[in-house]
Each structure stands twice: as structure tokens, then as C-alpha cells.
Amino acid sequence: MKKNKGLFVLIASVLVLTLFSCTNSNSSQNSSNVAGNSAMKVGLITDLGGINDHSMNQLSYEGLKSLHEKHPEIEISYLESKLFSDYALNVETYVNEGYDLIITVGATFIETIMDVANEYPDNKFAIVGVPIPKEFPNVSSIIFANEESGYIAGAAAALTTKTNTIGYVQGMVNDTLNLFGIGYVRGAKSINDDINILMYNANNFADIAGGNVAATNMIKNGADVIYQMAGATGIGVINACADNDIYAIGSDTDQSPIAENNVLLSALQLGDKAVENYVLDFKNNGFKSGTIIQNIANGNIAFAYNDKAIDATVKSKLQKIEKDILNKKITINTNTKDCPEFTLDK
Amino acid sequence: MAHVFDVRTAIYLLTALAFTITSKGGVFNIGVEGSFIISSIVACTVGILFGFLTPILLIPLCILSGIVASCIYNVIIYMLKTWCGINEIFSMIIFNYIALHLSNFIVKLDMIKSTNGADTTQRICENAMIVGRNRPVVSFILATVLCIITYLIIKYKPIGHNINAIKSNPKVALLSGINIDRTLFYTYMMSSFISGYAGGFYVLSISRRISVLSGFEGYGFTGILIALFADSNPVLLIFASLLFGAIKNAGRGLNLLNIPSQVIDLIMCIIILTSAIYYTNKRKKHGVH
Numbered sequence: 001m002k003k004n005k006g007l008f009v010l011i012a013s014v015l016v017l018t019l020f021s022c023t024n025s026n027s028s029q030n031s032s033n034v035a036g037n038s039a040m041k042v043g044l045i046t047d048l049g050g051i052n053d054h055s056m057n058q059l060s061y062e063g064l065k066s067l068h069e070k071h072p073e074i075e076i077s078y079l080e081s082k083l084f085s086d087y088a089l090n091v092e093t094y095v096n097e098g099y100d101l102i103i104t105v106g107a108t109f110i111e112t113i114m115d116v117a118n119e120y121p122d123n124k125f126a127i128v129g130v131p132i133p134k135e136f137p138n139v140s141s142i143i144f145a146n147e148e149s150g151y152i153a154g155a156a157a158a159l160t161t162k163t164n165t166i167g168y169v170q171g172m173v174n175d176t177l178n179l180f181g182i183g184y185v186r187g188a189k190s191i192n193d194d195i196n197i198l199m200y201n202a203n204n205f206a207d208i209a210g211g212n213v214a215a216t217n218m219i220k221n222g223a224d225v226i227y228q229m230a231g232a233t234g235i236g237v238i239n240a241c242a243d244n245d246i247y248a249i250g251s252d253t254d255q256s257p258i259a260e261n262n263v264l265l266s267a268l269q270l271g272d273k274a275v276e277n278y279v280l281d282f283k284n285n286g287f288k289s290g291t292i293i294q295n296i297a298n299g300n301i302a303f304a305y306n307d308k309a310i311d312a313t314v315k316s317k318l319q320k321i322e323k324d325i326l327n328k329k330i331t332i333n334t335n336t337k338d339c340p341e342f343t344l345d346k
Numbered sequence: 347m348a349h350v351f352d353v354r355t356a357i358y359l360l361t362a363l364a365f366t367i368t369s370k371g372g373v374f375n376i377g378v379e380g381s382f383i384i385s386s387i388v389a390c391t392v393g394i395l396f397g398f399l400t401p402i403l404l405i406p407l408c409i410l411s412g413i414v415a416s417c418i419y420n421v422i423i424y425m426l427k428t429w430c431g432i433n434e435i436f437s438m439i440i441f442n443y444i445a446l447h448l449s450n451f452i453v454k455l456d457m458i459k460s461t462n463g464a465d466t467t468q469r470i471c472e473n474a475m476i477v478g479r480n481r482p483v484v485s486f487i488l489a490t491v492l493c494i495i496t497y498l499i500i501k502y503k504p505i506g507h508n509i510n511a512i513k514s515n516p517k518v519a520l521l522s523g524i525n526i527d528r529t530l531f532y533t534y535m536m537s538s539f540i541s542g543y544a545g546g547f548y549v550l551s552i553s554r555r556i557s558v559l560s561g562f563e564g565y566g567f568t569g570i571l572i573a574l575f576a577d578s579n580p581v582l583l584i585f586a587s588l589l590f591g592a593i594k595n596a597g598r599g600l601n602l603l604n605i606p607s608q609v610i611d612l613i614m615c616i617i618i619l620t621s622a623i624y625y626t627n628k629r630k631k632h633g634v635h
Contacts, residue, residue: 048560051606077604078601079598079601080597080601080607082594082597082607083354083564084556084557084559085552085553089352090598093598093602097602107463107464107465108464108466108557108558109464110460110462110463110464110466111460111462111464111466111469111555130464131463132462133461133462175463204560206560206561
């Protein structure tokens with residue numbers, strides 16, 4: 001019996017190893033064929049969220065896919081990072097396969113990008129969602145003006161609330177995400193300076209039950225509009241709002257299907273369009289380093305109003321605020337130090 | 347080969363070995379994951395803060411500090427078991443989460459936090475890095491040697507006999523004069539030594555920094571899987587970890603061919619399922635349930 005077990009494990013190991021060495025050699029052959037056609041190759045590396053995260057990873061890849069449909073000569077592929085130590089290995093893989101542009105997603109990638117930008121000066125990198133603190137000639141960052149999303153959400157909440165108390169749930173505390181919260185505070189205060197804002201950091205993007213509990217607590221404390229910027233945790237927030245029949249504000253995608261009568265609006269971030277336009281620009285005009293800001297002005301931050309829930313006068317007021325931001329009549333101060341109401345980072 | 351064989355294969359082997367040692371004594375050591383996390387964050391902190399030392403001093407210091415941290419972590423679990431009678435599986439699962447969130451807390455300390463706004467620590471100093479192109483092979487050989495040593499200890503040393511006796515029948519072991527608490531303590535320490543070594547080595551040789559974790563990365567859990575697959579035999583572990591390391595890393599190659607890397611999980615599930623059926627059938631034939 002002992003002997004058989006050993007044999008079993010050995011044979012299984014050897015078989016599968018052979019299998020993978022086969023796939024491996026195939027892949028390198030394929031790629032050399034492609035290189036012969038001199039097609040442009042664009043690769044996307046996800047962060048730990050994976051390719052189906054219903055957020056920036058997925059949106060970026062959808063942007064690439066729709067670009068590939070319009071321009072079949074652009075080769076696209078993606079690599080998923082399952083572990084933190086995959087980041088550098090994935091970049092290395094794409095560099096070895098001769099990719100023209102390597103797109104990475106998320107704040108955890110910053111350090112890795114700064115390392116590889118020095119290591120491979122001939123390759124071009126882009127990072128979606130976060131700014132790069134140092135200028136590199138071969139790195140560009142596609143960032144969103146999150147404070148604009150937050151500002152409209154805050155204004156909507158302040159215009160709708162009857163209890164003068166509004167809530168906000170954030171998925172994690174970091175500089176990029178804090179912009180949503182600061183924008184939210186500024187937007188709400190611009191409507192009503194005495195408004196009471198409840199804040200909660202879920203510290204988790206995947207905790208539906210936790211979001212539900214947080215929102216229920218806020219509702220107990222009098223909140224009647226809650227804005228969520230917390231991924232799947234936010235689904236719990238919206239569910240709690242629907243259960244207690246108060247209003248919620250969604251983010252990233254149109255979340256009104258979750259609770260038709262309760263979601264006022266969703267602050268969309270059109271990452272797919274942003275990435276598509278960026279790669280198209282790269283194809284036509286060559287690489288540009290530095291920061292590329294996506295905002296209301298260039299249409300990649302947009303708002304999906306839910307007419308079933310939102311009041312028509314509120315909607316028209318919000319659209320006016322949108323225009324004011326677009327025309328730079330409203331500028332949003334994003335300095336945390338000037339914003340004592342934003343308490344999550346303390 | 348570079349696609350499928352890297353340092354992580356050795357890491358999986360080490361965590362699997364850490365699990366195997368305790369399972370020889372009848373303890374299902376699900377806390378490997380936690381002690382791996384703790385030792386890696388401690389080694390990373392030392393690697394950042396003591397950059398002024400020379401590599402010859404710094405690398406052993408990092409790994410040693412990781413081992414010490416892992417030992418302390420396991421001593422707490424051990425004390426909870428022997429002094430308070432808390433089931434070790436229970437406390438290990440909770441301690442996994444404590445380790446995860448402690449690690450996230452330490453990552454965000456100003457002293458070691460990234461200065462660029464990333465959710466990671468700084469990179470460890472140049473002096474602390476284990477570099478070299480052949481480090482996957484060297485690390486794997488080192489881990490293999492550790493495996494064989496463990497196998498020899500368990501097979502030929504008195505402590506090995508004691509551990510086996512405790513596993514097969516604790517009451518008889520007690521009556522025949524084996525100090526159960528002490529023997530278990532030794533197995534815990536051996537296990538935490540190896541998982542601590544794995545954590546330290548992981549930071550110095552591949553990850554170089556620790557990020558904020560939203561969930562477990564699974565180095566320990568994969569180790570448990572490998573150990574169960576190899577039926578807790580230290581020598582079979584070597585082959586099993588080669589297999590699982592290759593499967594885990596092969597996702598990248600599949601992605602490049604536009605095949606979803608979830609196929610990897612499927613393959614792993616099929617292997618585990620078939621091996622489970624195989625082992626169960628064997629046991630039934632021999633009348634053991």
C-alpha cells in the first residue's frame with residue numbers, strides 16, 4: 001500500500017509536469033509567430049482582485065477587448081496576479097514576450113512599477129487608477145478625479161436628506177480612495193454647512209455582511225442617504241438601505257438594478273473607455289509619459305441617475321453642478337488637512 | 347522552465363514540511379499560514395531597518411528574526427492548548443486572522459511604510475536581498491535537505507518514535523512514560539522553525555516587500571494541500587511540491603494563450619479529487635474507515 005501511494009504521487013507529478021512543459025514550449029512558439037507579424041501587443045496585468053473583479057481590472061480589460069474588436073491588429077492579453085509576488089514575475093513575462101505596452105492596475109502596483117521602470121527602460125508601462133509619485137520617461141498613469149465623483153454624490157445626498165444626517169462607507173483608507181470621501185464632504189457642505197456626516201472604513205472590499213451592519217448602524221443614528229465606495233461591501237450597504245427604505249448612492253457601475261427604488265444615482269468611472277482611448281492614442285501618437293487625468297470634462301466620469309428614486313429638481317440641480325465642475329466654476333480642494341470632517345484617515 | 351519553477355516551489359515545500367511535522371504528532375497544523383505571515387513581516391521589517399549591516403550578518407539576522415517570531419507565535423498557541431485546554435485548531439484559525447491583521451497594521455507603520463503612497467512596505471535594503479539566477483534551484487535543494495533531515499529524525503531518533511506513539515495512541519504513550527506535552531512542544535517548535543524560515547526566505551528572495559493583504563495569500567494552505575496529497579511523507583513531499591508549484595505557476599503561461607487561469611484551479615481540484623478517491627478506496631479495501 002505504501003509503495004502504491006508513492007508510485008501514484010510520482011506518476012501524477014511526472015505526467016502533469018510533462019504536460020506543462022508542453023504548454024510552455026507551445027506558448028513561446030506562438031509568441032514568436034506573432035512577433036514575426038510585427039503586430040502591436042498590449043498586455044494587462046491585474047492586481048490581486050483578478051480579471052473578474054467588477055471593478056477597474058475588469059473595466060480595463062473590457063476596454064482592451066473592445067479596442068481589439070475595432071482594431072484586430074492590436075494583440076491583447078492579460079495576466080492575473082494571484083499572489084503579491086506575482087507582480088514582478090508577470091511584468092518580467094511580458095517584457096520577455098516583447099510586449100509594446102504593459103498596463104497595470106491598482107495602488108499595490110506602484111512600487112513594482114517604479115522598480116521595473118528603472119530595470120527595463122526600453123519598455124513602456126501604464127498604471128491605472130493611481131498617480132506615480134516620481135516622473136519616469138516610460139511610465140504613464142491614468143487616474144480618475146475621484147473627488148468629482150464624491151462631490152456630486154455629496155451634493156445629491158445633502159439635497160435629498162430630510163434628517164440632515166448622511167452616511168459614507170469606504171472600502172479602504174489610502175490616498176486615492178480618500179479623495180472620494182473628501183469630495184463627498186465638500187459636496188455635502190456646499191449645499192448645507194451644518195450637515196452631519198457619518199463615516200465608516202470597512203477595510204474590506206468583499207464583506208457584504210459587514211457593509212450591511214455598517215449601514216444599519218448609520219441608519220440607527222439617523223442617516224437617510226448613504227454613499228458607498230466599497231466594492232462588494234457596498235452591495236451590503238445598498239441592501240441595508242433598501243431594507244430600511246432610505247436612499248443609497250452607488251459607485252463604479254450603475255447599481256440601480258440592486259434596489260430600483262432606493263439608489264438615487266451611481267457615480268460611474270468609465271475605466272474601459274479611458275483605457276481604450278489611452279491605448280488608441282498610444283497606437284496613433286506614440287507613448288506619452290506622465291499623468292493622464294480622467295474627469296467629468298472628458299466624459300470618463302459620469303453619473304447614472306435613477307429617475308425612479310431621484311427627485312427631478314434635485315437631478316437638475318446636480319446636472320448644473322456637473323456643468324459647473326466641467327466649466328471649472330467649482331474647484332474642489334482635496335487637501336485632507338483642510339477637511340477636518342473627513343475622519344477616516346485619523 | 348522559468349515559467350513553472352521558481353523560488354515559490356521551495357516555499358511550498360517548506361510550508362508543507364512544517365505541516366507534516368506536526369501532523370506526525372496528530373496535530374492538524376492549520377496555523378502554518380499565520381506563522382508564515384508573521385515571520386515574513388518580521389523579516390521584512392528587520393530587512394528594512396537594519397540595512398547598514400553587511401549581507402553576511404543581515405541575511406541570517408532577517409531569517410532568524412522571522413524564525414523567532416514564528417516560534418513565539420506558536421508558543422502562544424501551544425500555551426493556550428496546554429494551560430487553558432483550548433483546542434489548537436480553534437486557536438490556530440483565529441491566530442491566522444490575528445497574524446493577517448497584525449501584518450496589515452505593521453505594513454502601515456510610518457517607519458516602514460512605502461514613501462510613494464502604495465499600500466506596501468518599502469523595499470528591503472540591497473544588503474538583505476538574496477539574489478542570483480539560480481536561487482530557485484539552490485533554495486529547492488536546501489528545502490529538500492531539510493525534508494530528508496526531518497525524515498531521518500522522525501524515522502530514527504527517539505523523538506520521532508515518541509511523536510509516532512502519541513499519534514497512534516496518546517493514552518498508551520502516556521502510560522509508557524512519554525512526556526506528551528514536551529514532545530508536542532518539540533514538534534511545534536520544529537514546525538514553527540521551518541515555517542519561520544519559509545517566511546523569511548520568501549521575503550528576502552522573491553517578494554522583497556509585504557503588501558497590505560485583503561485575504562490570505564495561501565502559502566501555508568497550499569502547503570497543507572501538498573502535505574495531505576503526499577500523505578505526510580517527507581520524501582514524497584518533494585515531488586508533490588514540484589507538481590503543485592508547477593501547476594500554480596503555470597497560470598501565467600495559460601493566460602498568455604488567452605486561456606483563463608482558473609483552469610489551473612480545475613486541474614488542481616481534479617488531482618485532489620482523484621487522489622482522495624484513490625486513498626479512500628485503498629483504506630476501504632484494508633478495512634480502515
